[in-house]
Amino acid sequence: MRTEGAARQAATSPAVRTAVVWDALRDALAGQASATGRERLDIVDAGGGTGGFAVPLAELGHQVTVVDPSPDSLAALERRAAESGVAVKGIQGDAADLRDLLEPGCADLVLCHSVLEYVEDPARALAAVAGLLRPGGAVSVLTANPVATAIHRSLAGHFDEARAVLADPAGRWGEQDPAPRRFGATALAGLLSAAGLTPGEVKGVRVFADLVPGRVLDGEPGAARALVALEQAAADHPVLREIATQLHLLGHR
Structure with missing residues (x-):
């Protein structure tokens, strides 16, 4: 039988916590591939840290660049990418300085996950993100609620x-x-609009995952999979998404 700690880890595992975000990313990538005729897309992960999203995206065949202020995180990213047999470019820098670090219009997709809560000027950071996008490109934003x-x-x-x-x-x-700082759905959509992006529908991420006691999953085969399905169902619910730990939306150029 699993311990309480193991059950809690299952409830808050990356697969459970990020399933809704990955659903949105897969749709965005498919749309970009169809629109551009390119299967290999250019992706920038602003504040991507150790590569939790960047490495799996590279494994899908995309060209991924991570910009992060932490040299330790970038070193961990390099090790993680090497262990997965993929190449991910790491650049040390802040999200607000993306204009100085990368060429304008270089990306089909930019990830900005758990960044706007911490940067000095969220509006400036999003403007810098928007400047990287090619026409028709998208930004994936994930923030604390x-x-x-x-x-x-x-x-x-x-x-x-x-x-x-x-x-x-x-x-x-x-x-x-x-x-x-943290952002509600209206404030988040407003930030994207101010950056010249068209915000999509806000989705709730981790509606239940952070509330489920570990004992609920203890000894229940398939419980984690069922929790993922519940998270996916709750992501678009007009009431439940308002209590999600994080809010996610895509903004399009």
Whole structure:
């Protein structure tokens, strides 16, 4: 029988936590391949860290460049890519400096996952991302949702902090909050529009995965697969997506 820790790991494994995002990425890649006539697309992962998305995308045959400020993350990315037998280019730098690091119009798809919460100027960073896109290109944006943060602080017994999240325009629970800001669906779509991008439909990511106790999955064959299916069903639900840990949407040029 699995331990509680093992069951919790299954509930929060990358496959469960990112299934909805990968569904959207696969659709975007298929659309780009059809529109361009190219199976091998140029992808930039801004803030891509150790390559959780970049390496699988390279394994699909795409040319992937990761821009990240951490040399340690880029070193881990290089090792991860080598172990997978693929090539991923790593560049040290910040998302806001993409214009200085890469040529304009060099990408069919840019990933901007868990970046806008931390950059000094989210609007500037998204403008830099938009500048990399070719006509018809897309940006994949994934950010933390303040409503979910309030729920999680409440479940941990931090009721004053949960209330603070709801009252704070930046969606923070206090001075010790590690995230400088979080974005609701309307604010996120507005940011993309301001960058000259056409926002798609907002999807909820990790609606249930972060709430499921590990014991629920303990000893249940196929439970993780069923949880993925539940996440996929909840991603577009107009109510449930509002409580998702993260929000995802594609913006098109």
